[in-house]
Amino acid sequence: MTSVIERLRGETTAFSIEFFPPRDTADEAVLWRSVRELEPLDPAYMSITYGAGGSSRDGTIRNIARVATETTLTPMAHLTAVDHSVAELRNVIGWYAAVGVRNILALRGDPPGDPYGDWVPHPQGLRYAEELVSLVRSLGDFCVGVSAFPYGHPRSPDLDSDTKYLVRKFNAGADFGIAQLFFQPEDFLRLRDRVAAAGCDALVIPGVMPLTTPRTLHTTIRLSGAEAPQGLLDRLEPLAGDPKAFRAEGLDVVTELCERLIAEGVPDLHFYTFNRSKATREVVRRLGLVPARA
Numbered sequence: 001m002t003s004v005i006e007r008l009r010g011e012t013t014a015f016s017i018e019f020f021p022p023r024d025t026a027d028e029a030v031l032w033r034s035v036r037e038l039e040p041l042d043p044a045y046m047s048i049t050y051g052a053g054g055s056s057r058d059g060t061i062r063n064i065a066r067v068a069t070e071t072t073l074t075p076m077a078h079l080t081a082v083d084h085s086v087a088e089l090r091n092v093i094g095w096y097a098a099v100g101v102r103n104i105l106a107l108r109g110d111p112p113g114d115p116y117g118d119w120v121p122h123p124q125g126l127r128y129a130e131e132l133v134s135l136v137r138s139l140g141d142f143c144v145g146v147s148a149f150p151y152g153h154p155r156s157p158d159l160d161s162d163t164k165y166l167v168r169k170f171n172a173g174a175d176f177g178i179a180q181l182f183f184q185p186e187d188f189l190r191l192r193d194r195v196a197a198a199g200c201d202a203l204v205i206p207g208v209m210p211l212t213t214p215r216t217l218h219t220t221i222r223l224s225g226a227e228a229p230q231g232l233l234d235r236l237e238p239l240a241g242d243p244k245a246f247r248a249e250g251l252d253v254v255t256e257l258c259e260r261l262i263a264e265g266v267p268d269l270h271f272y273t274f275n276r277s278k279a280t281r282e283v284v285r286r287l288g289l290v291p292a293r294a
């Protein structure tokens, strides 16, 4: 089975897609319709996030197994250290391997309930994503990804320490990084430059969310941890009451962002899909990233 890093190091610009575990059977049907609609467009890989609790975690495990066994997609499973002992983490990793998932995004995760609350590791668990990278690596031939933050992780005191700990994750064996949401191409490129300036040649790819509604704009602002540039707000906020116009302008904004990233040699665009396919399909078609046969 192809590993994610092999696909990302390929000749052409690729795109990848991220989903979250469905909450119920209706949600699961929506997710699978979206997966089937995106599958012919040949994404480099498909990932499913890992939640804080039992049923959501079961949803990740059940659905990523289906991706591995029932689709042509390369699956990547997220995993966090939240509320897990090392023994439990070993179990989940072993289970991923058993169903054919060889790509893992290794994350520390946030405290359940309050993402900004105090991070308390499990007494027999891990403190940082770096340790999870080492654990996954020690358990077999996995391709490992990690998170990266264009504006720095919200808990990092400054960009220097943020970069230092990101590079430690690569030194521990991570193959590539996926960036949190950001607004301007330069914000991502500066992150790429910081990693390179630290003497690290690991690949970091940008995370992009199609801006289809005011809600997606607010989510982007919240997750980025930064203030949106006034120019972006001036383009989108006046359209908040007109769903069609907002969507059209939002997809223009995202397409322009992606075009500039591709022009800068970025080899993959990672789309946060919200478990829907239409907007991502539209953007990747406009970018010419769709195989001719699709």
Ligand code: FAD
Binding pocket: 048, 049, 050, 051, 052, 078, 079, 080, 106, 107, 108, 109, 110, 127, 128, 129, 130, 146, 147, 148, 153, 154, 155, 156, 157, 161, 162, 165, 166, 169, 178, 179, 180, 181, 207
């Ligand atoms: P770490 O890399 O461990 O970093 C956490 C903080 O500690 C940073 O400030 C870092 O600089 C600092 N740090 C790291 N190592 C050290 C050290 N050795 N000493 C001192 N400080 C250190 N969350 C989920 O719950 N489920 C998901 O599926 C999920 N998917 C994500 C996907 C992407 C692409 C991104 C960008 C984020 C995702 N998250 C997910 C959110 C993520 O779990 C949170 O941002 C979390 O707060 C940090 O996780 P991390 O892996 O970046 O942690």
